[in-house]
Amino acid sequence: MSKLTTILILAGGLALSGCQSAATTGSTGRAGEFGCIAGTVGGAVVGGLVGSTIGAGTGQLWAVGTGATLGAAGGNALTCY
Template sequence: MNKLTVMILLAGGFALSGCQSMTTSSTRAGEFGCIAGTVGGAVVGGLVGSTIGAGTGQLWAVGSGATLGAAGGNALTCY
């Protein structure tokens, strides 16, 4: 996957996270948004990490990217 594709996916993820509404009348809908933000952040972070390094270094980059992406997605969508 080339860097342009990753950047487009990353920009799309940030654009969609801006559509997340924090005001919900149901806690069930709020839980779904929180889980979706965390998983989406992990996926985007893993994709960005996969563009870095090679071999074992790339494995560490993917793991770190997924972890940081999940933390960022959680911080953006969970309250």
């Protein structure tokens, strides 16, 4: 794995962790927090699976990473408020 790929993965994880902290400050309780995390993780899994069907070789790796990142952002937007 190249240095650029590692940096992009770490930056994406850091960005997603920033999104998660906002849900814990509300009055939704533990059930709302679980739904938020489940939506984010579920979106990442679905996005990664969709991304794995695109490209070949190194391009497929980038497609999986991009799909997982966009899926997590979409799942977070749908389940966290």
